[in-house]
Amino acid sequence: MSAVNVPVVESALLQIADKRQIKTGRERLAEMSPQCGFGELGTCCRTCYMGPCRIDPFGDGPKTGVCGITPDAMVARNLLRETVGGAASHVGHARHVLLTLRDALDKKVPYEIKGESKVLALAKVFDVPTEGRDVVAICRDLVDIALEDFGRQDELPNNWLSKRAPKIEQQLWKDLGLMYSNPHNEIETAMHASSMGNDADPMSLMMRVLKMSLIDGWTGLALAVDLQDILFGIPEIGETEAAVGVLEANSVNVATHGHNPVLSEKILYWAERMNEEAIAAGAERINVVGVCCTGNELSMRHGVKLAAHNSQSELILVTGAVDAMVVDIQCIWPQLAQVAKCFDTAFITTDPMVRIPDARHIPFEPQHADESAREIVGAAIEAFRRRRGKPVDIPQLKSKAIVGLSLEAIVGILSKVDPVDPLGPVIDNVANGNIFGFAGIVGCSSIRFRDGAMTEEMVKHLLAQNVLVVTTGCTAHILGQAGFLTGEATNLYCGEGLKAVLSALGEAAGLDGPLPPVWHMGACVDNSRVVDLLVGVAARLGVKVGQLPAVGSAPELVQEKAISIGGSFLAMGVSCHIAPAPRILGSPMVTQLLTSDLSDVTGAVVRVEVQAERAAQWMVEHIAKKRDALGLIT
Ligand code: XCC
Ligand code: SF4
Incomplete structure (x- = not known):
């Protein structure tokens, strides 16, 4: 099935999957094909129950939905809802980090400020006084500004947009009516406007798409990254390795997968402290590796090795060498739980938003971060005990990488x-x-x-x-x-x-x-x-x-x-x-x-x-x- 130019890592892993008769995404994709042409064009609408309506813009069929909406508006409305999904993910991530930082300042959660220079740099951006103040006090002001951004009901623009984004572009956004206040209000408004019988003007809908994208960029990405740098430190140049060959046959392999470093940082912390237990279980050590974006976070700050990108997340499990795959939020394929079942792999979900049948769920809340992380690393060691002595199949493929x-x-x-x-x-x-x-x-x-x-x-x-x-x-x-x-x-x-x-x-x-x-x-x-x-x-x-x-x-x-x-x-x-x-x-x-x-x-x-x-x-x-x-x- 593998074409000649399949990247060598995939090709090696697909062969193992084939040998072990484990179905992969490629086969599910083939079974799904040909995929829905209306869906691909964006002209399928399920917004109300007179539908679903589908428009073939190139054929002789109906040219509007039952309600009379045009394909232009239908496409723009669908695109807006996709953008809401994206922005909600990033804003949710940012808010989680914000609340963790807030509680860290009050010592309610076991995290501390590792990026003092980021606090000072942001204080400048937000005009927070620093003279004679300690870093916690300065940081508290920043947290208040961010919290205020989530609560404001007035027309004032969101701070993380107005203070962090360049001024020339802001003028343009103002002229276009794209400045926003509270991301939650805007997400609500976008869902409301795109529900049945509201905005049907494609241009108006597309402006909403741009506005939602700005929310993603500034109250999602920028806010999350700024606060993560405060909590976990600003990344510095370092060296690591990438690809499945970073798994180690004789170590407890813990793959962290998802997006939010609030979890993976703690996993790494405890993995470093539980090595003795792993050695007692017969392992050489605990080897934390990164999958997808939380993997990137750990490699950026700690040089943690990069095991797999998203479409390899199920493939690295077929090595049989992953003792635990622990996931937080976003991009987690439900299939992972099924593949993990074929091996001794503990597939562990941690977030109430990400519940997957057949996964083991160990709730991870920042208040009990240490206990949960210890339990998760412990589960990985247990899984290693079960796996010990069984053959694994790790393609010896990896590259050096500067991160x-x-x-x-x-x-x-x-x-x-x-x-x-x-x-x-x-x-x-x-x-x-x-x-x-x-x-x-x-x-x-x-x-x-x-x-x-x-x-x-x-x-x-x-x-x-x-x-x-x-x-x-x-x-x-x-x-x-x-x-x-x-x-x-x-x-x-x-x-x-x-x-x-x-x-x-x-x-x-x-x-x-x-x-x-x-x-x-x-x-x-x-x-x-x-x-x-x-x-x-x-x-x-x-x-x-x-x-x-x-x-x-x-x-x-x-x-x-x-x-x-x-x-x-x-x-x-x-x-x-x-x-x-x-x-x-x-x-x-x-x-x-x-x-x-x-x-x-x-x-x-x-x-x-x-x-x-x-x-x-x-x-x-x-x-x-x-x-x-x-x-x-x-
Ligand atoms: Fe998800 Fe971020 Fe895409 Fe990878 S790149 S598939 S979003 S993990 Ni972000
Ligand atoms: Fe069809 Fe209009 Fe209902 Fe969409 S909103 S399903 S196009 S009738």
Whole structure:
């Protein structure tokens, strides 16, 4: 079943699954095909019980829903609900971290402030006085500001938007009516407006999509990341390894999966302290590895090894070597519980929102974080006891990976080249074309694209043309496994200009070789770090973010969250490539807006392209246009 160019890790794991007769997502996808054409076009509506209604925009069938709604409005309304799903996920994540931080300050939960410098940096942004005050007091003010953002009922804009986002763009958003107050009110309003018999104007609905995306970007991503940095520290550059070969046959392997480091940080903490118990059970040690975004969080801050991206989450279980897979929220396939049952693997859910039949549920609340984490690590040791002596099948495949490139870490490296004007050398190299431009390649891993190695192929083309790549999310796992997060990749794939810059930076950073050509900036929420980087470069150049020679891409779209993140880039003026097509093609109006007319509104467009080389080529051409407009050499 495996095509020739299936990435080697998947190919090895699929063979094991095949041998053990375990069905995988690829087979379920094949059984599901052909998938629903109305759904793909976005012209299927189930909003009320006169429906479901479906419109074939290309055939002779009905041209509106039973209620008379047009395909344009139907598509926009469906897209809005996807964006709400994404924003609700990120805002919920941020709020959980916020409440944990609040309780930490009152010593009600066993967490403390590890990122003092972040507290001070944010105090500046939010005009919180620092003179003669201790860090807890300053942090309390920040927490109050964030809490107020969740409660405000008036028209005042949300603080995390108005104080954290760049001012020029805010003026545009104000003019477009996109400024928001309380994210919960807005989510309610969006669900209300998109329920039966409300907003039926596609343009109005699309503005709601952009507004919801801003909520995702600022009260979701930025807030979550800012507060996580306060609680767990700002990531620093470090080295780790990626791919299934990081599992160890004779160790207690604990795979942390999900998104929220409030859980995984504690698992790691206790795993380090329970090694003796593991050794008593016959193991060499406890080996915590990371899956998906919480894996990225741990690798960014602690160099924890990266075991699998989302579409490999079931595949690493077929090794039989994962003793516990512990999950928090988002992107958890229910199938994992079924695969775990075939082995001694303890599949452990922890969040009341994520209950999965056949999973073991160990509730994790920050108040009892230590007890729960100990119980979870204990369950992993127990599972190892059961597994001990049985054969496991771990493909010995892994790559080195440099991680931890937070904005602060990047500025730290650049400061060694120019302490007074850290961004100066970057700007010079953009101007002379050594760095042709920037691409944020982010988002999920999709079995619909894995077999063609969509992401890896795109990145090769971009690097050859001197485009510096930053990455987050499951894309970072993909690129890590393929070796792109190493200095060798710089020598292997980059054009001469980019190679020269990265070699100089590698030396400045004290690395043996060049800096990698792909910078791992974290989990999906850490796309706010990408935004902060772009905002910093734009400010230094005195231009708008949308004028930068920069472009985004989600080459293997899976989650609603990727839609709302993409929307927040579009609102900033950053154009985005995406594959597969979002569910908009059934609406001529929405398609025209996103692929073209939006450039007159925010300056950005969406480009759908499922072929890697063509996608990369579009990105390079887009960057070239931006360079032209800035009068830079192309
Ligand atoms: Fe989920 Fe974040 Fe997508 Fe991976 S990249 S499939 S969202 S885990 Ni965030
Ligand atoms: Fe059909 Fe309109 Fe009801 Fe949607 S809201 S299901 S289009 S009648």
